[in-house]
Amino acid sequence: MLISFQAASRHVSRRMAVPLVSQAVKFSVSAGAYSSVNADEVAKFAAASHEWWDPKGQFGMLHMMNPVRMKYIRDVFLKYSPAAGADPNVARPLEGKKVLDVGCGGGLLSESLRRLGATVTGIDASSENVAMATHHASLDPMLQENLAYRSITVENLLQEVGASHFDMVCSLEVIEHVNNQDVFIQNCMDLVKPEGLAVFSTINRTPTSYLLTILMAEHVLRWVPPGTHDHSTYVTPSELESFVRAAERSPHHPANCSLDIVDTRGIAYLPLENKWQVLDSSTVASKFPFGGDLDMNYVMTVVKRPFKESDAKPAETDIGAATMGLQRESLSGL
Amino acid sequence: MNHRITQAFDVCIVGGGIVGTALAASLSSSPFTAHLKVALVEAGNLYSEPEIRPASFSNRVASVTPASMRLLNRIGAWDRIPADRKKAYTQMKVWDASGNGAIAFNAPMTHSASSIGWIIENDWLKSSLAQSLSSSVTVFNSSVVAGIESPAGSGSDWPVISVNSDKGNGPTIQLKSRLLVGADGVNSLVRKYAGIESIGWDYPQKAVAATLEIEGVEGNRNDVAYQRFLPTGPIALLPLAENKSSLVWSASPAIAAKLLSLSAEDFAIFVDVAFRNPIEDLTYLLSRIQPDGSLPKDLDLKAEAVWGQTRLETANTFKIGVPPSNTSLPRVVGVAEKSRAAFPLRFYLSDRYVSDHRVALVGDAAHTVHPLAGQGLNLGLLDVATLTNVIEEGVQAGADIGNIHTLQGYAAERFAPNLGMMMAIDSIGKLFRAESDPVVWARSFGLNLVNTLPGFKNLAMKAASTL
Numbered sequence: 124m125l126i127s128f129q130a131a132s133r134h135v136s137r138r139m140a141v142p143l144v145s146q147a148v149k150f151s152v153s154a155g156a157y158s159s160v161n162a163d164e165v166a167k168f169a170a171a172s173h174e175w176w177d178p179k180g181q182f183g184m185l186h187m188m189n190p191v192r193m194k195y196i197r198d199v200f201l202k203y204s205p206a207a208g209a210d211p212n213v214a215r216p217l218e219g220k221k222v223l224d225v226g227c228g229g230g231l232l233s234e235s236l237r238r239l240g241a242t243v244t245g246i247d248a249s250s251e252n253v254a255m256a257t258h259h260a261s262l263d264p265m266l267q268e269n270l271a272y273r274s275i276t277v278e279n280l281l282q283e284v285g286a287s288h289f290d291m292v293c294s295l296e297v298i299e300h301v302n303n304q305d306v307f308i309q310n311c312m313d314l315v316k317p318e319g320l321a322v323f324s325t326i327n328r329t330p331t332s333y334l335l336t337i338l339m340a341e342h343v344l345r346w347v348p349p350g351t352h353d354h355s356t357y358v359t360p361s362e363l364e365s366f367v368r369a370a371e372r373s374p375h376h377p378a379n380c381s382l383d384i385v386d387t388r389g390i391a392y393l394p395l396e397n398k399w400q401v402l403d404s405s406t407v408a409s410k411f412p413f414g415g416d417l418d419m420n421y422v423m424t425v426v427k428r429p430f431k432e433s434d435a436k437p438a439e440t441d442i443g444a445a446t447m448g449l450q451r452e453s454l455s456g457l
Numbered sequence: 458m459n460h461r462i463t464q465a466f467d468v469c470i471v472g473g474g475i476v477g478t479a480l481a482a483s484l485s486s487s488p489f490t491a492h493l494k495v496a497l498v499e500a501g502n503l504y505s506e507p508e509i510r511p512a513s514f515s516n517r518v519a520s521v522t523p524a525s526m527r528l529l530n531r532i533g534a535w536d537r538i539p540a541d542r543k544k545a546y547t548q549m550k551v552w553d554a555s556g557n558g559a560i561a562f563n564a565p566m567t568h569s570a571s572s573i574g575w576i577i578e579n580d581w582l583k584s585s586l587a588q589s590l591s592s593s594v595t596v597f598n599s600s601v602v603a604g605i606e607s608p609a610g611s612g613s614d615w616p617v618i619s620v621n622s623d624k625g626n627g628p629t630i631q632l633k634s635r636l637l638v639g640a641d642g643v644n645s646l647v648r649k650y651a652g653i654e655s656i657g658w659d660y661p662q663k664a665v666a667a668t669l670e671i672e673g674v675e676g677n678r679n680d681v682a683y684q685r686f687l688p689t690g691p692i693a694l695l696p697l698a699e700n701k702s703s704l705v706w707s708a709s710p711a712i713a714a715k716l717l718s719l720s721a722e723d724f725a726i727f728v729d730v731a732f733r734n735p736i737e738d739l740t741y742l743l744s745r746i747q748p749d750g751s752l753p754k755d756l757d758l759k760a761e762a763v764w765g766q767t768r769l770e771t772a773n774t775f776k777i778g779v780p781p782s783n784t785s786l787p788r789v790v791g792v793a794e795k796s797r798a799a800f801p802l803r804f805y806l807s808d809r810y811v812s813d814h815r816v817a818l819v820g821d822a823a824h825t826v827h828p829l830a831g832q833g834l835n836l837g838l839l840d841v842a843t844l845t846n847v848i849e850e851g852v853q854a855g856a857d858i859g860n861i862h863t864l865q866g867y868a869a870e871r872f873a874p875n876l877g878m879m880m881a882i883d884s885i886g887k888l889f890r891a892e893s894d895p896v897v898w899a900r901s902f903g904l905n906l907v908n909t910l911p912g913f914k915n916l917a918m919k920a921a922s923t924l
Contacts, residue, residue: 178813178861186862189854189856190850190854190862193853193854193856194853194854197854212489213488214488214492214852234855235854235855238852239855262613262615263635264465265467
């Protein structure tokens with residue numbers, strides 16, 4: 124079933140890509156410098172805050188996805204951060220690193236980051252979520268230190284602690300719930316130290332994702348409550364890339380750094396095995412013969428890379444460039 | 458007044474048998490989990506010394522498969538067992554006393570090891586594992602679990618285990634743990650706490666174990682394991698040393714009692730009869746054993762035994778009860794003093810291996826099987842390997858390792874294969890207890906068929922030894 128959706132959507136997305144993308148471009152350009160917080164979205168999640176940690180609750184899918192996301196974060200951190208080359212076989216590879224979890228919700232990701240050794244700040248616009256996260260963390264002796272939650276927006280945090288503060292900024296499955304997505308990305312990138320990383324994940328805006336995340340997941344299978352997702356706010360990889368590029372023009376962005384997108388890949392749910400999996404090229408070939416591995420959830424890693432004297436502006440070497448080629452060619456005049 | 462101290466652990470393992478100690482050692486020796494605080498609670502003495510006198514062996518032994526050997530090696534326990542206390546066997550001969558089915562397995566067929574397995578005393582397995590524990594493991598030796606509770610009210614769902622040291626006479630210590638592992642055997646307290654049901658039965662059989670002196674071994678290598686299926690239960694001879702083997706004879710409680718009551722010399726002859734004679738001889742001779750364990754004066758046991766063996770070899774057109782070709786069964790010439798004992802046999806299966814209250818079960822607490830296939834301990838060690846893996850992956854994902862999402866991976870991987878093996882063992886046992894002719898004929902046919910088809914035999918060997 125999944126395969127035939129992919130096949131059909133590939134066909135459809137070529138023709139639909141242009142109108143969708145230009146719609147999105149108009150949306151972001153006119154947004155201006157408002158806050159990224161979307162009050163309705165915040166309220167929606169705040170109402171569900173007590174369900175965050177129920178393994179059978181509405182966030183069950185996120186729980187299942189978490190180990191996969193964590194493994195990815197661990198892998199890219201070891202590969203791209205200054206600690207790269209360090210022994211990958213340590214239990215706490217993030218020891219001593221300052222990490223920000225933007226849109227932390229009930230603390231699902233923050234707790235995992237803390238257990239890998241990081242000094243974690245989790246922020247969420249909803250104070251109910253922050254209360255839930257704080258309470259849940261208090262139940263685990265391993266989480267008593269170096270983990271703090273705050274109910275604050277990312278722009279206010281930036282004003283408070285200043286730019287270039289964190290070794291890594293993560294914002295997973297959040298951007299589709301905020302207004303002014305370009306400003307949001309800019310604020311996140313500003314908070315990253317030079318040589319640090321940002322990891323973003325979201326859902327691509329494609330017919331496939333409408334079919335699966337809205338029609339199937341919300342209405343037919345009821346894996347999440349209807350209204351959890353709004354298809355128009357999904358972000359395509361090229362839009363996300365453009366937000367990242369735009370962030371280089373932020374007043375807080377250091378002149379001697381560039382923002383390099385080093386990795387973009389899909390995260391798929393395999394229904395027959397009831398698990399999530401980060402896709403790489405070998406998986407794409409075997410499980411999704413019709414391609415389109417970025418059609419649904421995907422994750423993108425950005426490095427704030429200081430120029431070396433010998434560098435010209437580095438060319439893109441990422442996987443994302445090749446696979447996004449299809450969508451890129453339908454973009455014009457961005 | 459008891460001074461209550463609550464110590465917090467990441468993993469609390471209740472039960473310091475071979476499987477529980479293996480799990481503690483496995484976690485403490487893996488780089489990803491070596492930092493986890495592990496508690497190991499054992500009611501007996503974890504550090505009891507195994508037998509060291511050469512040529513003297515305990516009567517509780519296990520057959521260790523190559524997969525189990527790899528786990529023990531990784532932990533660093535394998536090398537702590539001296540070479541003369543782990544006997545490799547390269548062939549296995551299995552045959553039917555009531556039919557003519559026979560099958561012989563040779564090690565090179567398995568492709569993965571030079572031996573089918575090793576026979577090792579349980580005490581040595583436990584001791585080598587206990588010595589492999591690192592300082593990240595806190596051992597609560599000679600400590601009895603007084604109770605396990607879920608603390609109410611605070612919202613924390615970490616189980617609290619109350620333990621009394623000094624075999625239960627000492628003060629109560631309270632442990633709370635992120636993950637509670639039940640390695641406490643077939644009557645597991647942890648399983649009861651988790652509300653997991655155990656279904657099964659006690660077999661109407663006991664296993665008579667003994668250490669035997671043997672001779673007449675081909676090439677003096679004693680690297681063959683023998684098993685003959687009798688209607689009353691299988692009898693197995695497992696090599697321990699050049700002229701010592703371990704006996705595991707499953708029989709009804711009545712027969713077991715009779716066998717234990719015999720003198721040492723008579724017992725040795727009965728073992729020979731069980732392996733070499735037509736089945737009617739054994740039935741007849743067993744019936745002549747008197748209540749005090751002696752035999753009637755008019756019965757010349759040795760002569761009866763020899764006569765029967767000759768009949769089996771010569772006057773036996775259909776080769777009923779004959780071992781596979783090229784088998785030279787060793788002769789039993791003695792029984793080690795005080796080594797004879799009988800143990801209950803059971804089949805129990807837990808309906809779940811994990812619970813969403815931070816509990817996982819391993820080893821006999823999760824599944825108990827008949828020893829006829831030598832698999833029980835190996836299934837437990839596979840549980841240990843899988844659970845260690847699952848915990849390692851959980852640590853790498855920054856997970857709360859007691860959470861059901863992490864633990865489910867362990868149950869998913871072990872439940873079905875363990876169940877499959879348990880059903881197979883139980884079915885084989887039932888199959889060979891039957892005495893009706895059609896069944897005997899069918900199983901003989903089946904065994905012989907498998908014996909002649911290398912593909913089938915390879916598969917069977919692989920499944921049994923490289924699980």
